[in-house]
Amino acid sequence: MAEGRLLRLLRALHESGVEFVLVGGLSGALNGAPIHTEDVDIVHRRDPGNITRLLTVLDNLDARYRAHPECPLRPTASHLASDGHQNLTTRLGWLDVLGALEGGMDYAALLPHSHELEVGDGVRIRVLDLETYIGIKEKLGGEKDRAVLPVLRQTLRERQRLERD
Amino acid sequence: MEKPPDPAPLPGTSPDGVDLTLIRAFLALTPAQRLEFLDDRSADLARIRERNGGR
Numbered sequence: 001m002a003e004g005r006l007l008r009l010l011r012a013l014h015e016s017g018v019e020f021v022l023v024g025g026l027s028g029a030l031n032g033a034p035i036h037t038e039d040v041d042i043v044h045r046r047d048p049g050n051i052t053r054l055l056t057v058l059d060n061l062d063a064r065y066r067a068h069p070e071c072p073l074r075p076t077a078s079h080l081a082s083d084g085h086q087n088l089t090t091r092l093g094w095l096d097v098l099g100a101l102e103g104g105m106d107y108a109a110l111l112p113h114s115h116e117l118e119v120g121d122g123v124r125i126r127v128l129d130l131e132t133y134i135g136i137k138e139k140l141g142g143e144k145d146r147a148v149l150p151v152l153r154q155t156l157r158e159r160q161r162l163e164r165d
Numbered sequence: 166m167e168k169p170p171d172p173a174p175l176p177g178t179s180p181d182g183v184d185l186t187l188i189r190a191f192l193a194l195t196p197a198q199r200l201e202f203l204d205d206r207s208a209d210l211a212r213i214r215e216r217n218g219g220r
Contacts, residue, residue: 004204
């Protein structure tokens with residue numbers, strides 16, 4: 001069976017050796033929360049080698065800024081070296097490339113709060129812990145963040161119950 | 166010997182209204198199966214949107 005777009009996008013990043021932590025709704029879903037999401041959010045390591053690898057993948061995926069569909073603006077190394085958010089569209093769907101999360105958590109800060117998951121044949125990626133994702137959503141406190149918190153918290157409780165039993 | 170009582174059934178909904186059966190079903194999958202599920206649903210939604218003129 002053909003692989004879906006989310007897996008193909010994660011495979012492209014993994015196979016290119018890009019170092020990143022998957023965050024956002026997809027991290028919650030891969031950790032077991034039944035939430036739907038159509039975009040991939042990553043926080044990447046911002047050293048020159050990793051930025052070069054990431055730029056190569058983005059170029060292969062024909063990545064452009066979503067906010068300017070009429071003007072095919074592409075991310076550059078200086079964009080990826082900043083702590084800003086690059087909201088992109090690619091031929092495999094939406095990809096948000098984040099230098100750091102709100103509050104300044106960058107790749108190095110997130111790494112101890114992440115774990116590796118196998119999400120497809122030979123595709124192992126680092127994913128933000130559910131506990132940390134809940135903490136970030138609580139701090140953000142926006143309407144969209146509050147809406148998903150009950151499901152995330154109950155998922156964590158159910159997981160803890162399963163681990164106890 | 167007397168049989169111990171069955172454990173109380175797990176609630177289907179949390180006090181704040183979250184469907185716990187969905188959470189248990191999703192937790193029973195592997196991460197790879199969860200991703201496949203999301204990919205399938207995204208493809209379904211895209212097909213439905215396409216049939217309805219992109220709406």
